[in-house]
Amino acid sequence: MASKICSSCFRASRGWPRQPQNLGFFATQHVYHRAPLQASYQASFSTTASRPTSTSLAELPRPNRGRGRKPLFFSFAAIAIGSASWYGLSESEDDSLNTTRFTPFNIISKEQVSPTAFILTIRCPGAVLPKNASKFKAAWEHGLWSVEMKQPQLQIARHYTPLPPLNAGEVDAGEVRFLIRKMDGGEMSNYLSRLQVGDQVWLRGPHYGFDIKKRLGDAQDVVFVAGGTGIAPALQIAHKLLDASSTSNTLQSGKLSVRILWANRKNVDSLGREQLTGRSKEAKRGRAMESSLTNQVMELQRKHGDSFTIDYFVDDERFIAQSDINAALGLQAQKQPVFARADKSCRWHSHERLASVSDEEDRTQTLASKCTCRPHKMPEEPIGRNLVCVSGPDGFIEAFAGSKRWFGGREIQGPVLGLLGSMKRIDPRMDDWLVLKM
Numbered sequence: 001m002a003s004k005i006c007s008s009c010f011r012a013s014r015g016w017p018r019q020p021q022n023l024g025f026f027a028t029q030h031v032y033h034r035a036p037l038q039a040s041y042q043a044s045f046s047t048t049a050s051r052p053t054s055t056s057l058a059e060l061p062r063p064n065r066g067r068g069r070k071p072l073f074f075s076f077a078a079i080a081i082g083s084a085s086w087y088g089l090s091e092s093e094d095d096s097l098n099t100t101r102f103t104p105f106n107i108i109s110k111e112q113v114s115p116t117a118f119i120l121t122i123r124c125p126g127a128v129l130p131k132n133a134s135k136f137k138a139a140w141e142h143g144l145w146s147v148e149m150k151q152p153q154l155q156i157a158r159h160y161t162p163l164p165p166l167n168a169g170e171v172d173a174g175e176v177r178f179l180i181r182k183m184d185g186g187e188m189s190n191y192l193s194r195l196q197v198g199d200q201v202w203l204r205g206p207h208y209g210f211d212i213k214k215r216l217g218d219a220q221d222v223v224f225v226a227g228g229t230g231i232a233p234a235l236q237i238a239h240k241l242l243d244a245s246s247t248s249n250t251l252q253s254g255k256l257s258v259r260i261l262w263a264n265r266k267n268v269d270s271l272g273r274e275q276l277t278g279r280s281k282e283a284k285r286g287r288a289m290e291s292s293l294t295n296q297v298m299e300l301q302r303k304h305g306d307s308f309t310i311d312y313f314v315d316d317e318r319f320i321a322q323s324d325i326n327a328a329l330g331l332q333a334q335k336q337p338v339f340a341r342a343d344k345s346c347r348w349h350s351h352e353r354l355a356s357v358s359d360e361e362d363r364t365q366t367l368a369s370k371c372t373c374r375p376h377k378m379p380e381e382p383i384g385r386n387l388v389c390v391s392g393p394d395g396f397i398e399a400f401a402g403s404k405r406w407f408g409g410r411e412i413q414g415p416v417l418g419l420l421g422s423m424k425r426i427d428p429r430m431d432d433w434l435v436l437k438m
């Protein structure tokens, strides 16, 4: 197993069996291809079958028009209403952000942060502001979340991950920011890149990700291995654990820490690098612009000091190596596993159970399922797991943690393979770390 993997890690991974039609392209580009996990429009895929590269609106459930004979008027009405909601264009009862239909938001700012990446800030129309603001608050309270955006002409949709708010006022104003990379030939990202301030985007969601606090339990450390725009979920977690923990009680008695290893193909995409680490000789070759994301990263570090760190990696200089991950996990220093052995059936802390869950399930299971790691007579050992999260394009995730799988119509985590998998096989201290693929 190669111990170094670049952010274009497809070169180091074992190819793209799930996307055979894209093989040539994927040798050089990053792209995520995770379809959302909504049973209503999900086909059933085996673990080896290729999966859809996008959410096609054509796959969405059609209104049931019935099979019996109906008066002409009702048929027309049904078709009109059905078509309108099909395209997500109808005046719905609830026009705020929701998981079943797309609702319009206005673009209020567009910030180009590198030659290929930009930050879109969108705001909901005034009439539905209070409802949207409360939905955004709930999503930020959960921590990890994304929304789908649609391309109305092609009727396709893709997931995008909101960047944490810069201040509380942003959430109250119904605003959300997204870091988006324009992919060569990418349908959705090119469409978004052409939109301007004043245009509308159509959103559906929120789609919740893992419940990070539940999975941490008594543990305190989160390490993110992030590729490209995979920085967004890493910042969401930093926001949830560090910003929120200063205002509310946390499960953790000690100090929470979020450490990010951020890989980019080019230095111009390494936002905040120069400001945080000083200008390196290499960095002079393509300096990243100052941006709201740069300021956000600097602010996190200013506020949280050692609890928040980012290490930058640029393909031209060097790739993330096993030694970098060892250092981030503190494996050199730590002698023994510190956490109680997880009960194999515990849905929050068992490595075995994690392989078969989807990230969206955590939301529905939060109340239903309790941690089962502590048998009655066990001494008071800490219970939980530190987290290694791998976020970014499919090939990036595959190289570090193995690919996700499709099973029974759901995208599940699948076994931990890749670089982290090989580390797990040889080092028992890795038992303290749950690997989450995002």
Ligand SMILES: Cc1cc2nc3c(=O)[nH]c(=O)nc-3n(C[C@H](O)[C@H](O)[C@H](O)COP(=O)(O)OP(=O)(O)OC[C@H]3O[C@@H](n4cnc5c(N)ncnc54)[C@H](O)[C@@H]3O)c2cc1C
Binding pocket: 021, 022, 023, 025, 029, 031, 032, 033, 034, 035, 053, 054, 146, 158, 159, 160, 161, 162, 178, 179, 180, 181, 182, 183, 184, 185, 186, 187, 188, 189, 190, 229, 232, 438
């Ligand atoms: C949970 C989640 C969160 C995400 N968050 C973000 C985010 O915050 N920011 C962000 O930028 N992205 C994010 N993504 C990725 C995003 O959803 C899209 O995958 C990405 O924007 C590319 O979509 P696209 O429609 O532009 O590209 P696509 O049209 O899907 O194409 C992708 C690439 O593949 C190439 N391609 C397509 N078909 C073929 C073919 N047949 N042969 C060869 N090449 C082909 C295209 O040229 C293109 O470059 C996220 C993904 C997920 C799953």
